[in-house]
Amino acid sequence: MFHPRRTLRALLPPLVAGLALTALPAQQATAASTLTNGGFETDGSGTATPSGWSEYGDTGASYTESGGRDGGHRLSHWSSSAYRVETYQYLSGLTPGDYRLTAWVRSGGGQKSAHLALKNCGGPEQRTDLPVSDSGWIRIVVPVEVTGNQCTVSVTSDANAGNWINVDDLTFAPGTSGLAVKGADISSLPKSEAMGGVYRSASGGTGDAVALLRSAGMNYARLKVWVDPADGYNDKAHVLAMAERIKARGMKLLVDFHYSDAWADPGKQNKPAAWAGHSYGQLKKDVYDHTYDVLHALKAQGTTADMVQVGNEINGGMLWNEGSTDNWPQLAGLLNSGYDAVKAVDRSTVAALHLAEGGDLEGTRWWFDNAVSHGVRFDAIGLSYYGYWHGTLHAFQTTLDDAATRYGKPVFVAETAYPFRLDSEDALENIIDLDSELVPGYPASPTGQTRWMNDVASIVEAVPHGRGLGVFYWEATWTARTGNGWDPADPSSGNGWENQALFGYDDRLLPATAWFRHR
Numbered sequence: 001m002f003h004p005r006r007t008l009r010a011l012l013p014p015l016v017a018g019l020a021l022t023a024l025p026a027q028q029a030t031a032a033s034t035l036t037n038g039g040f041e042t043d044g045s046g047t048a049t050p051s052g053w054s055e056y057g058d059t060g061a062s063y064t065e066s067g068g069r070d071g072g073h074r075l076s077h078w079s080s081s082a083y084r085v086e087t088y089q090y091l092s093g094l095t096p097g098d099y100r101l102t103a104w105v106r107s108g109g110g111q112k113s114a115h116l117a118l119k120n121c122g123g124p125e126q127r128t129d130l131p132v133s134d135s136g137w138i139r140i141v142v143p144v145e146v147t148g149n150q151c152t153v154s155v156t157s158d159a160n161a162g163n164w165i166n167v168d169d170l171t172f173a174p175g176t177s178g179l180a181v182k183g184a185d186i187s188s189l190p191k192s193e194a195m196g197g198v199y200r201s202a203s204g205g206t207g208d209a210v211a212l213l214r215s216a217g218m219n220y221a222r223l224k225v226w227v228d229p230a231d232g233y234n235d236k237a238h239v240l241a242m243a244e245r246i247k248a249r250g251m252k253l254l255v256d257f258h259y260s261d262a263w264a265d266p267g268k269q270n271k272p273a274a275w276a277g278h279s280y281g282q283l284k285k286d287v288y289d290h291t292y293d294v295l296h297a298l299k300a301q302g303t304t305a306d307m308v309q310v311g312n313e314i315n316g317g318m319l320w321n322e323g324s325t326d327n328w329p330q331l332a333g334l335l336n337s338g339y340d341a342v343k344a345v346d347r348s349t350v351a352a353l354h355l356a357e358g359g360d361l362e363g364t365r366w367w368f369d370n371a372v373s374h375g376v377r378f379d380a381i382g383l384s385y386y387g388y389w390h391g392t393l394h395a396f397q398t399t400l401d402d403a404a405t406r407y408g409k410p411v412f413v414a415e416t417a418y419p420f421r422l423d424s425e426d427a428l429e430n431i432i433d434l435d436s437e438l439v440p441g442y443p444a445s446p447t448g449q450t451r452w453m454n455d456v457a458s459i460v461e462a463v464p465h466g467r468g469l470g471v472f473y474w475e476a477t478w479t480a481r482t483g484n485g486w487d488p489a490d491p492s493s494g495n496g497w498e499n500q501a502l503f504g505y506d507d508r509l510l511p512a513t514a515w516f517r518h519r
Helices: 007-011 189-194 209-216 236-248 280-300 328-345 361-373 393-407 446-461 511-517
Strands: 054-057 062-066 073-078 083-092 097-107 113-119 126-129 133-146 150-159 164-174 181-185 220-225 252-257 307-310 350-355 380-384 411-416 468-473
Touching (some): 062 083, 073 083, 113 133, 133 150, 133 446, 181 252, 189 236, 220 468, 280 328, 328 350, 350 361, 446 511
Parallel strands (some): 181 220, 181 468, 220 252, 252 307, 307 350, 411 468
Antiparallel strands (some): 062 073, 083 150, 097 133, 097 164
8 A cells, every 4th residue: 555755744844633624715826727737746846835736724734745647746645643634726717617627636545535626616616535546546527617717626635644645637627527327227126116125215205216216316227138037027028117117207228138037247148048059040130139129119119228238247258158258250240130139229229338347457458359350339338347346446447448448439337336234134145245345445334335436436427538428326226125036036035235225224215326416
């Protein structure tokens, strides 16, 4: 783990503990229309107040030092005692309109608060917490609408002894931002409701889960479809019924084709029983016919799919063994059959390819390089990213940015989630149930779950050239209900995921749903 240079601290003034940061001194910084010294290169190491910037609070905890992201120096906040400090710059002469603050950040975590803010810009303060990342720099974006002619850019820490942040390469320029997709997978909902599942607002009132999520800001729903599931759920009929509920609430729809009778993921891509023994040529027709059948039925009832996944977490291919990545020409043929069916129903529907392991740069490159070289057609790239399995936030951002740039396609998080507690509500041990399994800096609590979602969304929003589409939370409604377990063939199977839903054990909407209003 990185720590700022301790030796510098002995040279800085003593701190004033507990100083409130509720107001700024009147315009101490030089007025400017653009950020001055956003890379902190003007003064060199050890500068207590970098040129162009002002400080407020325990100012000895704010300084420049060597080790910048893209240059020689960076801004750091650190102290051996608890501290509260703000490093800020006042901008004037701005033309009213939309602006974006972009910054590269690192944080060891543990602070009461560590964030970037844009304030006094004519509207509400726009604040973004710094993701916990001591392994590499992360780029984040904070949007703001300037309605007057001024704005204040602020870096603030309210920290315990030894907590640190690094900030570098800040820019403030005209531009818009925001995520088009603020979604969740709610495939489990029909079966949960059939088994007596109840969903409540944050205040405790009972309601329709789709309506509750929509009122929280969700604008996109994801539904998986299986060919002939053992329990009858997640089939074509249930997708059609759910699509009507989703579209009636003004939301868009992503249909996730597994091309299986049950779960398809990197460890299993089993053919549906009805397709067993089919030749490769027949399997291509099976993929086309099944995809077309479901999507055409959706369009016929007025609920056209807005996005489609041709396969689910297909790192190793699909419809094994014929569609394994051991045989890319055949896999490409199957994927293109799905793509062709999507476009035959509606040319405007986005056809996406979906991999797991969102922090695996080399694996993602290997897969999509092969897909491109074999002529696979696709419109967007979806990645699953679970921080407790798939690498650091820095690794995730690196992979996401690379995919968007390398293949020139929009990217999105097809699945992510985080626990709000560790204990189980049913008899089945949860998939994540130990402190040692958690991402450092993100506790298994409503606060930790909320912060995780905000930080993942910030990373997607910062994808260059506006290619970050958004995020889907995985299985927001999969609360613990007897009969709605993991195994569709076993009604007594437990859940294992209820501690990562977006409804708590009291059935109430959790605070993490605030990420739907992320921007």
